[in-house]
Amino acid sequence: MAKITLKINNIKIETDSGKTIAQVAKENGIYIPLLCSHPDLKIKPNCRVCSVEIRNQKRLTPACSTIATDGMEILTASPRVKKARKTNLELIFAQHKEECSDCVWLSNCQLLKLAEENKATINRFNDRKTDYPIYSFNGVIEFDSSKCIDCRNCVEVCKNQGVGYLEVYKRGHEMKILPTEKKHIDCIYCGQCINHCPAGAFEAIGEFETIERPLQEKDKIVVAQFAPSIRTSIGEEFDIEYGKVVTGKIVSALKKLGFDYVFDTSVCADFTTTEESKEVIERIESGKKLPILTSCCPSWVRYIEYYYPEFIPNLTTVRSPQEILGGLIKTYWAKEQKINSKKIRVVSIMPCTAKKFEISRSELSVKGMPSVDCVLTTRELARLLKKHKINFDKLKPQNIDNIFGEPSGAGVIYGASGGVMESAFRTTYEKLTKTKLEKIEFESIRGLKETKEAELAIGDQSSRIAVINGLGNAKNFIEKLKSNPDKKYTCVEVMACRGGCIGGGGQPLPVSDEIRLARANGLYEIDDKTEIRRAHENPIVKKIYSEFLDKNKHLAHSILHTNYHGQKRGKVTKISNY
Amino acid sequence: MPSDIITQLKQSNLSGRGGAGFSTALKWEIFKATPSNLKYIVCNASEGDPQLSKDGYILKHHLKDVIHGMKIALNCFPGSRAYFYLKNDYYKKYSGQIKKLTENLPIALFKKPSDYLAGEETAILEAIEGKKPEPRPKPPYPSEKGIFEKPTLINNVETFYFVSQIAKNQYYNERFYCLSGDIKNKGVFKLKDKLTIREILKETKNLPQYEFFVQSGGTLGEFLLENEIDQPVSGLGSIVVYDKRITNPVLLAQKILKFVIYQNCDKCTPCREGTYRLSEEFLKKKFDKNILTDLFSVLEDTTLCPLGMIAGSSISSLYFKLINGKNNLKNK
DSSP states (O other): OOEEEEEETTEEEEEETTOBHHHHHHHTTOOOOOSSOOTTSOOOOOSOTTEEEETTOSSOEETTTOBOOTTOEEESSOHHHHHHHHHHHHHHHTTOOOOGGGOTTGGGOHHHHHHHHTTOOTTSSOOTTTTOOEEEETTTEEEETTSOOSOOHHHHHHHHTTOOOEEEESOGGGOEEEEOOOTTOOOOOOOHHHHHOTTOOEEETTTTTTTTGGGOOTTSEEEEEEOGGGGGTGGGGGTOOTTOOOHHHHHHHHHHHTOSEEEEHHHHHHHHHHHHHHHHHHHHHHTOSOSEEOOOOHHHHHHHHHHOGGGGGGBOOBOOHHHHHHHHIIIIIHHHHTOOGGGEEEEEEESOSHHHHHTTOGGGEETTEESOOEEEEHHHHHHHHHHTTOOGGGOOOOOOOSSSOOOOHHHHGGGSTTHHHHHHHHHHHHHHHOSOOSOOOOGGGOSSOSEEEEEEEETTEEEEEEEEESHHHHHHHHHHHHHOTTSOOSEEEEESSTTGGGGOTTSOSOOOHHHHHHHHHHHHHHHHHOSOOOGGGOHHHHHHIIIIITTOHHHHHHHHBOOOOOOOOOOEEEEOOO | OGGGHHHHHHHHTOBOSSSSOOBHHHHHHHHHHSOOSOEEEEEEEOOOOTTOOHHHHHHHHHHHHHHHHHHHHHHHSTTEEEEEEEOHHHHHHHHHHHHHHTTTSSEEEEEOOSOGGGGSHHHHHHHHTTSOOOOOOSSSOTTTSOGGGSOEEEEEHHHHHHHHHHHTTOOOSEEEEEEEESOSSOEEEEEETTOBHHHHHHHTTOOOSSOEEEEESSTTOEEEEGGGOSSBOOSSSEEEEEETTTOOHHHHHHHHHHHHHHHSOSOSHHHHHHHHHHHHHTTSSSOOHHHHHHHHHHHHHHOSSHHHHHHHHHHHHHIIIIITTOTTOOOO
């Protein structure tokens, strides 16, 4: 590659050609502020905050989109640049209603940081959008259009998700982002709009007005469970390094908040695997309803139900781990503890906004009760801790309560793309072949590659599997499946969010591939260090099957399985902003 | 001799007539040098600026020559196909004739969406691809990556007309001017290129005897006082003359800004928000000079496409020359 030489702020730099000015600056430790740029998305240059001065060019130039060329002399903080940056920030603030205390960005708001750095007067102009309404997407996701700075990241990410629910209407100062009116398109609640909005205009329902509610029912026994991926992500909210495992601290934190019991959802990932593996073997033997599609991801399930109902029979009927755990808590555990199950409240801490929708599905109840009563996102738990001034980093780790306390390594990697498949493979292989896998790590389906395929030899059978992360990729996959039915797959894992649950819509902000990988690696580390790494070998699984599930077949079915149906389009409610 | 046309263009010094004034020969050369087995040519007859009517005039009187110019381009660039990109009225009026004249030629007609910005060259690419007509960041320039990523040459109707004249050795360094405002002889005139505004007004018998100022270069062109008109028209070939005795420059600013706040694409902050705040400011009783200066400079310095830039310089020229410090001006 050709080398170029240029100067940034009079520092001579030699670099490869083909990079943007922003990239070159970053590599050389020179700060250029970026706002509308997100590493997952295309460069738009819309916000103009990164404008820099290039010698002999008449106008300022956006650093994010301009390719650095030989001989350029760039100034990133000249008086002219600073002034333009300040004014543009003031203009951005003029369309953004601040509601900082209730914002998903709270402590790491890029807008406020930039305003401070550039001494921008954030109220120099009147907020022109104060009376713009809030849109509630079926009571799961909320879009407060009075905060929107028109950068369009949400529109792009929603389109990348294969959904296209958010659209740009009108132009000029009348431009608005609105949920589409097209009847064949509906939101699937993945929450990626939240993760990609620099202005905090999107949030999940409940963020953060109702986070105290689950703990306010004094006469109830409140049980918390937390998803696999939380243990390597929540630390970020407390300035702990990316990917650091903080399982024990989560337990202490939840106890400190007043939860009576704390369980690990990963344990029930082991149930999901064990049960799903039976289904896989059945379907392989009968040759029916293949490929089998995973159903742990509620956005994916809703996507299939709404957009591709013809694939509903392919979804595994096994419930997601949080639902199985909720069901077991309210039946098996309640019985063991001699507690009236009506007095139990199950609260799940999830990396996910769509899980808030999942718990409202009536087919997921057990004995007429919802298996899970409330979902808090990772962000919501972090906010709750901050509100209660609990210093997370200083907490002494505690053990998870019996009996749902010790997952297999396979249960923990559920939080990363490929984890469900890897766990299912470990179990299915051994059950089908009755031999032990020599190498249980399945590296080719780990990582952030959008579609990962592998050919597996199980005994004398060969089967093709696919692991997909990002719903847009899943859409392409399904379309290919439809147009080329001869290409047979046995199992397909789909997670709606990039990287799987570690990149979920309820996770701490910001997110990038670097962060996603760190979170995933943390989970794989746990797996490496855990003695039991196969779901079906988990003693808790064995015990509960033999003591309870195998003896109550009918009840077991209602705890472990569900059914699916076509979905109606969700309602959009417009809520006035005063 | 079509193969020599680029040399002829070079010798003629023809510059594009769409507003930017880029050398036509150079544009064609770059386009030619970009390797691709499919290339697009666009004849831009979108003429969205309310002060312009010369494209319509050329279509009415010189349509055959325009198509001849397009044919020269098609022959010059192997593997090329062309679009005739017309605004709605022109499409209605001339599509029948164009279809007849372009039979057996790889020229397709395309009706421009109603948005003003859909005439901007990169927005044209989006429109033809069936997307919302909004400008793309440059580079890449259309001549490298245009419609569906293919190299695309976009020239104005007038440019194609003069390409034809050049090929026929009938080019006499002329261009079309649109004259309007408080004058008697309004209309489209073909005169020498690079005449000064004063010369143009004189030659067309339009030089006012009263106190006046002009705007040249389209609705978002610069405002010039009487003592500043000894310079050629820049950008779009239009001159609007205002009678200073009866024109309220604040109302004029409001009118222009109203046009801009509805017609900008909304993508970039300085244009979407900056022009909105300018329009807000000009409705106030007292103008905040600091705010105005800051807004002018982000518009001139940081917008994504030329629209915001020229809007800024246009209103800035109006403000500093005719509003600032003139206490006798009333808002309404």
